[in-house]
Amino acid sequence: MPTDNGDFLAHYSEKGLVELNFPGRHVNGDTQSKETMSAEIRAWYQITRAALHKMLAGERVDKLPPLDATGTDFQKSVWREMQKIPAGQTMSYGEIARAIGKPKAVRAVGGACGANPIPVFVPCHRVLAANNKIGGFSSGLDWKRKLLAREGINV
DNA sequence: CATCAAAAACTCC
DNA sequence: GGAGTTTTTGATG
Numbered sequence: 001m002p003t004d005n006g007d008f009l010a011h012y013s014e015k016g017l018v019e020l021n022f023p024g025r026h027v028n029g030d031t032q033s034k035e036t037m038s039a040e041i042r043a044w045y046q047i048t049r050a051a052l053h054k055m056l057a058g059e060r061v062d063k064l065p066p067l068d069a070t071g072t073d074f075q076k077s078v079w080r081e082m083q084k085i086p087a088g089q090t091m092s093y094g095e096i097a098r099a100i101g102k103p104k105a106v107r108a109v110g111g112a113c114g115a116n117p118i119p120v121f122v123p124c125h126r127v128l129a130a131n132n133k134i135g136g137f138s139s140g141l142d143w144k145r146k147l148l149a150r151e152g153i154n155v
Numbered sequence: 156c157a158t159c160a161a162a163a164a165c166t167c168c
Numbered sequence: 169g170g171a172g173t174t175t176t177t178g179a180t181g
Contacts, residue, residue: 072175074174075175092165102173102175104166106174107164108165108176110165111175124164127164130166136163144164
């Protein structure tokens with residue numbers, strides 16, 4: 001999946017987008033050409049690519065493919081909560097923890113963010129530490145800063 | 156399978 | 169700096 005920032009790699013199941021990888025972390029082996037994909041996945045691919053371009057351009061994304069992220073109940077709660085963060089805004093790990101009803105699970109929230117298989121669409125980059133510090137990012141802090149800058153957020 | 160220990164992208168004093 | 173909370177993960181019996 002080519003973008004202005006490199007080639008992303010998407011994984012799909014029968015139910016939707018399972019995983020999205022940043023450029024440079026390619027695990028080759030079981031990639032498929034567009035020709036051998038089902039029509040359904042080709043459609044998702046188009047939507048995914050369009051949404052990705054909008055994200056990288058800092059525009060609001062109106063359409064996303066179905067997401068089929070796998071994880072524990074706790075992780076899915078965290079990811080669901082993060083998807084509710086509007087573009088251009090941030091939350092702290094503590095706020096996420098409160099939002100899912102476990103105010104003291106802040107540390108665990110950090111872990112769930114790190115386990116997020118679909119960065120950008122599940123906007124873990126909009127989650128900062130409590131004192132407005134950048135925290136960490138699984139695919140590199142450069143990406144986090146870049147994505148935040150695109151949305152007009154400065155750290 | 157059940158249990159235990161250790162670690163984590165945090166927070167608060 | 170250091171202690172505290174929750175969850176996940178890998179080792180062990």
